[in-house]
Every structure is written in structure tokens, then in C-alpha cells.
Amino acid sequence: MNLELTAEQRRLRTEVIAFAREELGRDVAADDRESRFPLEDWRRCAAFGVLGWPVPAEYGGRGLDPLTVIVALEALGYGCRDNGLVFAVNNHLWGCVIYLLTHGTDEQKKRYLKPLCDGTLIGAHALTEPEAGSDVLGLRATAERDGDHYRLRGTKCFVSNGPVADVFVTLARTGDRGRAQDGLTAFLVTADLPGVDRTRELTKMGLRTTPMGVVEFDDVAVPAANVLGREGAGYAVFTSTIEWERSLMFAAQVGAMERLLEESVRHANARRQFGRSIGGFQAVAHQIADMKIRLELARLLLYRVGWLKREGRMALTEATIAKIFISESLVSTAMAAVEVHGARGYVADSSLERELRDALGGPIYAGTSAVQRGILAELAGVRGALSGDPGGAARETGGEPG
Numbered sequence: 001m002n003l004e005l006t007a008e009q010r011r012l013r014t015e016v017i018a019f020a021r022e023e024l025g026r027d028v029a030a031d032d033r034e035s036r037f038p039l040e041d042w043r044r045c046a047a048f049g050v051l052g053w054p055v056p057a058e059y060g061g062r063g064l065d066p067l068t069v070i071v072a073l074e075a076l077g078y079g080c081r082d083n084g085l086v087f088a089v090n091n092h093l094w095g096c097v098i099y100l101l102t103h104g105t106d107e108q109k110k111r112y113l114k115p116l117c118d119g120t121l122i123g124a125h126a127l128t129e130p131e132a133g134s135d136v137l138g139l140r141a142t143a144e145r146d147g148d149h150y151r152l153r154g155t156k157c158f159v160s161n162g163p164v165a166d167v168f169v170t171l172a173r174t175g176d177r178g179r180a181q182d183g184l185t186a187f188l189v190t191a192d193l194p195g196v197d198r199t200r201e202l203t204k205m206g207l208r209t210t211p212m213g214v215v216e217f218d219d220v221a222v223p224a225a226n227v228l229g230r231e232g233a234g235y236a237v238f239t240s241t242i243e244w245e246r247s248l249m250f251a252a253q254v255g256a257m258e259r260l261l262e263e264s265v266r267h268a269n270a271r272r273q274f275g276r277s278i279g280g281f282q283a284v285a286h287q288i289a290d291m292k293i294r295l296e297l298a299r300l301l302l303y304r305v306g307w308l309k310r311e312g313r314m315a316l317t318e319a320t321i322a323k324i325f326i327s328e329s330l331v332s333t334a335m336a337a338v339e340v341h342g343a344r345g346y347v348a349d350s351s352l353e354r355e356l357r358d359a360l361g362g363p364i365y366a367g368t369s370a371v372q373r374g375i376l377a378e379l380a381g382v383r384g385a386l387s388g389d390p391g392g393a394a395r396e397t398g399g400e401p402g
């Protein structure tokens with residue numbers, strides 16, 4: 001397998017880094033302090049084409065293949081200091097746009113993809129509920145057929161982009177047909193429909209420039225034309241799409257790891273104690289070496305998923321491994337960067353304490369590390385590793401694809 005970037009990918013990487021450094025995240029410290037969504041930066045991303053990278057040109061995007069999208073997102077994560085903005089972009093792409101791309105009808109694609117690419121509409125994924133986090137099949141939102149509509153009722157929480165989103169991809173129960181996964185349906189719900197309330201914002205530890213909130217669906221009349229896939233196939237829609245979220249969403253984190261490594265190397269060379277640069281102490285040098293090991297392994301895992309997806313292949317195991325390793329590696333690397341910088345890494349006017357706070361969400365969202373390990377153990381053949389019931393079937397997010 002040749003993982004060398006093509007000349008075109010290298011050019012794209014250079015362009016994206018320049019764009020991200022010059023045009024994004026200028027006020028990130030203040031935006032983070034105020035938990036403010038940088039709408040202007042979002043529009044700049046749209047104008048640069050970021051929001052349409054994986055979308056075919058006929059629907060208003062750039063039509064990049066998955067491996068090239070990874071290269072571009074990695075560059076964005078490297079060049080842009082505002083991890084929250086990049087996370088908002090990722091939620092838009094992998095929580096909403098990808099559902100339309102993989103399961104939307106031609107009419108749905110024509111209607112929604114162009115405005116999602118050009119920045120007119122913001123997308124979000126409203127899945128988690130107060131009583132259904134890791135246990136997606138425990139969700140309680142319902143959608144009852146009523147002529148050419150469905151009446152949608154339920155509460156979704158921790159929805160990234162929620163307070164500013166115009167389009168939600170959501171899952172609701174449309175029937176009770178034996179197996180829990182057979183009664184779910186995926187919907188596209190627009191925020192302008194009466195009964196959609198997205199006003200309850202949540203304050204969080206990191207990624208504060210991504211707004212997060214509670215979304216209430218109070219007897220919303222959702223057109224039947226907004227079903228994604230078909231009625232009852234919601235779990236298959238979800239599991240077949242989650243691979244994208246569990247891998248491509250983390251490309252930007254690989255870029256962030258590289259940025260943290262470079263900052264730490266600079267500091268290790270510049271900072272002097274005991275008459276020499278601190279990089280000369282093995283304890284510090286080894287921290288840097290471990291950052292480099294994590295970065296290279298993370299990149300290999302990610303590129304492998306990109307390659308599999310480009311070939312049109314399933315990548316559930318690979319995406320799950322990538323999700324665990326990259327998100328946990330970023331936490332370790334951000335932690336090491338703070339340590340290498342000493343008090344300069346800890347104080348609030350350094351970017352590093354923000355980087356660490358931002359990193360801590362990764363092992364939770366898109367399925368916690370523990371749940372991912374349960375999925376991997378089940379995929380390896382251990383019965384009940386996830387459900388705790390050795391006699392039962394796999395029952396979580398992506399534990400049982402299709």
C-alpha cells in the first residue's frame with residue numbers, strides 16, 4: 001500500500017494550512033472565553049469549500065475522495081487553532097451531510113446539499129437522549145405516521161451545533177417490531193418546523209466555540225419525504241454511516257497533534273534550565289518522542305480507513321480502532337504539551353490549557369472509548385462484551401452493522 005500523498009494532495013494541504021492560519025481562529029481565546037460560535041469563520045470555511053469537500057460537484061461540493069478529505073481535514077486541524085470551529089465543521093459533515101450523501105434521495109440531495117455546502121444551512125446530528133446515550137437502541141423519541149407526515153416527539157441532548165443548526169438528522173421510534181433496531185427511522189428535520197425548539201444551550205469544558213444544546217421535538221409534523229432511507233431502516237442507516245463519523249471526524253485531531261508536537265519541540269529547544277535547554281533532559285525528550293509515535297500511528301490508522309472507504313469497503317473495525325487511538329492520543333499529547341511547557345502551559349492565556357480541555361471530549365463523543373472497546377471485543381468474537389449479556393446480541397451504536 002502506497003500512502004505517499006499525491007502532488008495534488010500536497011498542494012491542497014499547503015493551501016488549506018495557509019487558509020486556516022490566515023483566516024480562521026483570529027479571536028479564538030475570546031471566543032472560547034465567551035463560548036461564542038465564530039459565524040464569520042464558518043462563512044469563510046464555506047467560501048473556501050470546506051463544507052462541501054466530500055460532496056460531488058453536481059450537488060455543490062468539491063467531490064474529494066475520502067483519503068483526500070482526510071488530508072484536507074488534517075491540514076485544517078493543523079492550521080486552525082480554533083478546535084471548536086473545526087469540530088462544528090466535522091459535526092456538520094459527518095453528523096448531517098454524510099447521511100444525505102449515503103442515504104438521501106436525489107430530491108433530498110438536490111434540496112439540501114447545495115445550501116449545506118455554501119454555508120446557507122448548518123447541519124447537526126440529534127441522536128443522544130437523556131435516557132439513551134451509549135445505548136442508542138434505548139431511545140424514546142417517537143414518530144407516528146399521520147397521512148403524508150410523521151408526528152415527531154422527543155428530547156435530544158448534547159447536540160453539537162444544535163443552537164445554530166437549520167437541519168437535524170435524527171432517529172426516532174416508528175414501530176415496535178420485535179427487535180429494538182427494527183423500529184427506528186432516520187429523519188431530516190428542519191429547524192423552521194413548528195414544534196422544534198433548539199434554544200437550550202449547554203456550557204461545556206472545551207470545544208466551547210461549537211455551540212451545544214438540547215433540542216425538543218414537540219409534536220413536529222415532519223414530511224414523509226424527509227425520511228432518510230426507509231421507515232424501519234433507521235438503525236441500518238445509522239450504523240452504515242457511523243464509520244465516517246468515527247474516523248474522518250478525527251482527521252483534524254491528527255493535525256492538532258502535529259501542531260502540539262511542533263510547539264513542544266520549539267519550547268524544549270528554547271527554554272533553558274540548569275544551564276541547558278530542557279530538551280536535553282531525557283524526561284522531556286522522551287515526551288516529545290512519544291508525541292511523535294502517537295502522531296505517526298494515528299495517521300497510519302486514519303489513512304487506512306480513508307483508503308478502505310475510497311475503495312468502497314466497510315471499515316467498522318478500522319474506524320473503531322482509529323476513533324479510540326486518535327482521541328486518546330490527542331489527550332495524552334495535549335497533556336504532555338502542558339507538562340513540557342510547565343506553568344506556561346497551565347495558565348489560561350496559553351493556548352495549551354484550551355487544547356487540553358478541547359481534547360478531553362474526544363474519548364466521549366461519537367461513542368465512548370469503553371463502548372468502542374466493547375464493540376471491538378464483540379467484533380473479535382467475545383459475546384456480550386458490550387451488552388453485558390453473553391447470551392444477547394450486540395446492541396449498541398455500530399455493534400451490529402446493517
Ligand SMILES: Cc1cc2nc3c(=O)[nH]c(=O)nc-3n(C[C@H](O)[C@H](O)[C@H](O)COP(=O)(O)OP(=O)(O)OC[C@H]3O[C@@H](n4cnc5c(N)ncnc54)[C@H](O)[C@@H]3O)c2cc1C
Nearest residue numbers: 125126127128133134158159160361364365366368370386
Ligand atoms: C463534546 C461532545 C459532543 C457531542 N455531540 C453530540 C452530538 O452532536 N449529537 C449527539 O446526539 N450526541 C452528542 N454527544 C453525546 C455523546 O454521543 C454521548 O455523550 C455518548 O454517546 C455517551 O453517552 P452518555 O454521555 O449518555 O454516557 P453514558 O452512556 O451514560 O455512559 C456513561 C459511562 O458509562 C460507560 N458505559 C456505558 N455503557 C457501557 C458499556 N456497554 N460498556 C462499557 N461502558 C459503558 C461509558 O463509557 C461512560 O464512561 C456529544 C458529547 C460530547 C462530550
